[in-house]
Amino acid sequence: MINVKEILDNKKFFFELVEKELELSEGALSSNTTLKNLEEWDSLAIMTFVTLLDSKFKININTDQLSKCKKPTDLYLFVKNKVKNKKNN
């Protein structure tokens, strides 16, 4: 089992998890590239990411919301926020 809190508190851990589950190359997300320029961030990767968030973080998102994320860091902040808001509700 993964420790959700530990992963959400640390961007590096979060990227590692996503890279592992989506089988992206190591460090693909920690480089300062935009998602648009990241070839591996294709439609299958996006779908896998959405499923991953649902199964591991118990948050339900749609792909429209993701399109606002320009960089990997935005993904991290988006998920972190989403989990935080969920707890407050």
Place this chain on the structure above:
Amino acid sequence: MLKIKLKTKKIIKLNNNLNLKHIIVTGASSGLGRELSINLSKINCKLFLTGKNKIELLKTYKMLKGDNHKYFAFDLNNLNKLETLTSKMFENDIQFDGFVHCAGMHNIFPLNLIEKKNLIETYNINVFAPLLITKEFAKKNNHNINSSIIYISSVSAFIGSSSLSLYSSSKAAQIGLMKSLAVELSKKKIRVNSISSSFFESKIFNKIKSKIPKENLLQLNKKHLLGIGKYQDIIPTIIHLISDDSQWTTGSNLVIDGGYSSN
């Protein structure tokens, strides 16, 4: 000159009267199951509804026309307790004329993220539950002669899509189940058929729409030559399969998909 004498052809009489037929519908708490139930009640069928969500199932029940319908909320994933459902279904002297399995578990799962519990849940709802309900249905005194069983399957059974391996394999299993049961139950004059539908406007489709990237959605729309379906595009076929009009149809998988699988 040679005169050809035309034989008078007997006019075919349609026999799509479902008056007072007793039908079981699973997945009746939403989507296709709900719409089908309402339509069947309008043509005077007597229904036994089941669905996972008790509140929504009751809503469907209240939307039905006529009386003498029954309902019982049950989660088909709870296979160990399925008897509580089937004992309610067949507790009276009612002999059923039809069983439509509308309940379905649809999930988008990239291979990497499939876990054991997903396997079991998907197959419980899509394959094992209809098998076990059919088993009870086919027992003596639980069904009428010339009864009809219909599983709502999917074009995914024979069209590959990324992230749908678990779902599509279970839908293919449903068709295999239907084929063999059609043979086995023909002795009892029970017909078994399935429908491979594609996407139609439903709760499941709305969920999927939000989970896949826009460009994939556009592609999906394009592949449906006649557009994304609506409930009324598929319900008449189900009614046809229940009725005696389809008395020579068994072991068939009808593809109703707006041209999706031909494109």
